[in-house]
Amino acid sequence: MSAELIELEEEEHTSQLTAPTFKRILGLLRPHWRWMVGFLFTIALTAGLDALFTYINRAIIDEGIASRSIPLLVRFATYYGGLQLVQAALVFGFIYLAGVLGERIQYDLRKAVFEHLQNLSLSYYSQNAVGRLMARVTSDTGRVSSLMTWGLLDVTWAIVSVISSTIFMLLINWKLALIVFGIIPILLIIAVNFRKKILVEFRKSRRANSKITGEYNQNIQGVRVVKALGREDENLNEFSVLTDNMYSASYRAAWLSALFLPTVQIISAFALGAIVWYGGLESVTAGFSVGNIHAFVSYLTFMIWPIQDLARVYAEMQHSIASAERIFKLLDTQPEVQNRADAIMAETIQGEIEFDHVDFYYEDRKPVLTDLSLKVRPGEMIALVGPTGGGKTTIVNLLCRFYEPKAGVIRINGRDYTDYTLQSIHSRVGIVLQTPHLFSGSIRENIRYGRLDASDEDVEAAARIAGAHDFITTFEKGYAQDVGEGGNQLSVGQKQLISLARAVLAKPEIFIMDEATSSVDTLTEALIQRGMEALMADRTSFIIAHRLSTIRRADRIVVIEDGRIAEMGTHAELLKSHGHYYRLYTQQFKVEKEKAYGVAVPEVVPVIK
């Protein structure tokens, strides 16, 4: 699912603030409480001062102009100017304080979530798509931090504005003030309803938008098929349905928004009319001044803006709380595989490895491995073969202790491997996966990932062993060559050679290859083969492979089918018995030979290009 869709889906969730969540949110603020107090104080003061400006203007009218006193005027002007400077300082204060605090909270949260993610087990990763985890770290943290800064700021500003306007209005004329308060509930109801409607349309338009992007994507990727089938006109017709939907939704959202403010203004105009009418009458009987009326009109706007804005803030708040809950849930997740309390460092894991009646399943009732027993002598090379989904990779996952057996025991050197710390097992296992994974950065950095303190010479030596040195030196920058995002500047074969070099550099005690040659060309395959052999010399190794020459060299071949060991033995033994391995071998043999003789083309090349 695309990141955008995940985002959309999760945005639907809203949540009410509960006491425990509130407490935890506050807990995030604790280290920075000074910043928070600072911005709350400055925004409150700003909102309060806003009301004072109006009060000064009232004084200019009623006292300065009416009494025709220039000195009074100058005095008020000085107040006004001074206040303006103070106000500017306050504005600087709250933008800076709230903004930086927001960035800081986001920084803190991302750090915490990332660090926690590092400790979570592979099972967590297999249950949660990468897109979703990305959303936890990026958008959820953003939403929480803006709730705690700009959200809080809006609320404070609204409350102080409303209160100070109320006070000033009551001070000037309580009867008029009551008229104004009469329209507030109406405004609130309208604002809330509008927001809801606009939000619905806005979501529709975003959903339509992500569909449009998806359609673009597909049509561009499949453009050759489209052309071959001559389907351009139909495609355009279908696409224009999507853009029509997008149009309706976003047009509706846009004009609803355009309707909202005028509605608020018209309603408040009734209050304005009432002020003018009543104030005008009062002015004759009770000496209600122009300044007062002017002030009232201003205070009216001070009240209306925050109130109509509150509906937005409230809606955002509910989403942010849902975000906070998702983050807290992630932080509360315990890693499924973790060190036992009394775990010890393994001195070495180079000894005997034993799977003793091991059961494993990822989901309940769907057994992947059943009662699997296997003893591996130190230095032995084991080839795991069998159909896809039979459980080969699971065996590797268990061996690396990415997962732990659900029943049965895995022993290393005769001791249950959960007695050891994870670190001491992981740091001694070298693994090369089917799809090589590289990180952005140089080739050197990627190889050095295997052993961080390795010198440049060590890196190069490892690359030589892995057979990667030759192609690396053809690059203009050699080992300093950038591999691009996820290594996308390199071919799959090159990436695989680098990941092999990385494993070589790590000097592992157990070496694992998971179909590492299945998606590379023949030449690279031969290189990998050589590198592998160097690496496997006197190491315990587990190889999942298709290539016959690799399998044949194994000390023992284990055929895994439906989570059980179907056959086990040497190449010769297994061929003799004419079983699973025999069938697998003869089929594979033809394919490989054809490839080797250049008769069959192994890779999928699109016909239309």
Next chain:
Amino acid sequence: MATIAPPSTYFDFRRAQTKKKLVGLWRMMADYRLAYLAANLSLAVSALSKTLTYLLLRNFADTVVGNLEPFAGTLTRTLVWIALGFVGLATVEGGFAFVSGRLASYAAEGITRRLRNFLFDHIQRLSFAYHSRTPTGDLIERVTSDVDSVRTFFNDQAIGVGRIFLLFLINFVAIWQLSWKLALASVIVIPIILVVSVWFFKRVTQAYEAYQEQEAKLSTTLQENLTGVRVVKAFARQGYETDKFEKDNWEKFLRGRKLLRMHSLFWPLSDILCGFQMLGGFIFAAVLAINGEITIGTYPAYVGLVVWLIWPMRNLGRIIVNTSTGLVSYERLMEIVKQEREPLTDGTIYPSGSVRGDLVFENVSFQFEDGNTDVLKEITFHVRPGQSVALLGSTGSGKTTLVNLLPRFHEYTDGRILLDGEELKEYPREILRQQIGIVEQEPFLFSRSIRENISYGVGRQVSDEEVERAAQAAAIHDVIQGFPDGYRTLVGEKGVTLSGGQKQRVAIARTLLKNPRILILDDSTSSVDTETEAEIRAALNRLMENRTTFIIAHRIQSVMNADLILVMDKGSIVQMGQHKDLVAQDGMYRQIFDIQTRIDTELEEEISSAQ
């Protein structure tokens, strides 16, 4: 809006191509200019009403405390009228603001809709050459985010400039009417505000981009970490990863702080500028009022009006800077728009039914536009309707290029190809493509239901029975029945993932429905297991019946029965004939054949030696 007949949802944006970007954007507005004009006029009415509100306030104040005669006779009646006036003006103001906003979004959304439609259509009609050299990601980026900034331009900037201009003009004139001196005194710092805000928004845009860039970098680090979790764990590099993330995260914090520092300096600074301008105006107005040059009611009216003169100027800077984003996006979109389309209807022959499928190649050569070397050299052969031609040869021998000439994906550069006796180039592409079916080894399927994928591009309504019959003939019906939603099961990440062989059979079913006279087939079943190979072979045989078929073959077994075998090497035909003839000849074909036989022997030896 109901006032204008809705413009078409399709517009040829090639008409908006020009070197002058603003002119280009203006051309894009075709059919919607009236809406924009109306939007601006409504805006003017709305702004005028707002201004009149303040002038009414002035009248009110002067009536109440000054010595102006109540215009409706008694004060009480006048007050009622004034109160109603406020409500009325607010209604007009609000009403027209709404009309203006609605018209603007009507125009902006309308333009965007047809821009999206056009781009979608344009892109699917661009040449093969363009698509092979343009990365998908780049195109997607343009049709999404660049379209969006153009939309923002039409929705915000195109109307925003008019709004600020109108507000300024109307209120300036209004204040001028109150007192020309006051009017002049009120605009002194406006040029400064404008300059400062343009300066600021330029910088803030840069800082924001730097911030976003870091955010993207952080995302990459995160994504690489999450997708590579097995590597991270296998090397026990959690600490290292945390440090790396921390570095990027902290840098993002620093950039965010820098951005905020700019904001926190600009806003108060411009507050001070605007505030002191207003204060100066207030004092001046107050002095004028004390001296009796203006009435006391003029003062609050002025205070209200001047706000609408000064504050919008702060936003003008933002609008100006954002406009440049719109202009850049316009250019990026025009780079797509200016590409030549593949002419689908270019040709003179429109056969009255199906073609027969008689194909003659006469000294056909082909080279790509950029390259000098011939990809195909002097290809000559003849296929009669219903015959099958097998092409055998290594990767790069020209097999694929040869078949791509048939639907005119590429145009041959020399020689001629005759279809039913007529030059191929005289058949319009769309006609040819209706007559030619292609089945790839691992075809691209769309994320739609399986049923839709089977009937995709067939070009007519097909019944469920027909789809199922085709699926049965393609030996995929049973597989489909096994899916949770049968034929309605979605293909792709939201539905089922099909194997290569299954995809191929879906394409076979599709081609059966399309029923073309000429068939291009990629026949390599090497990666499929034995049971399905037989099924696919049976399905392919059904498909090939009565059609002129080109088979791109990778092994001898699949070419043995062809009516004509072309053995290709480096763009030329090196051998041609039927299996029995070619095996008898000395040459590449026999070499390949010998190898296949040898493999079987080797396997036997291998097994017996192991035992």
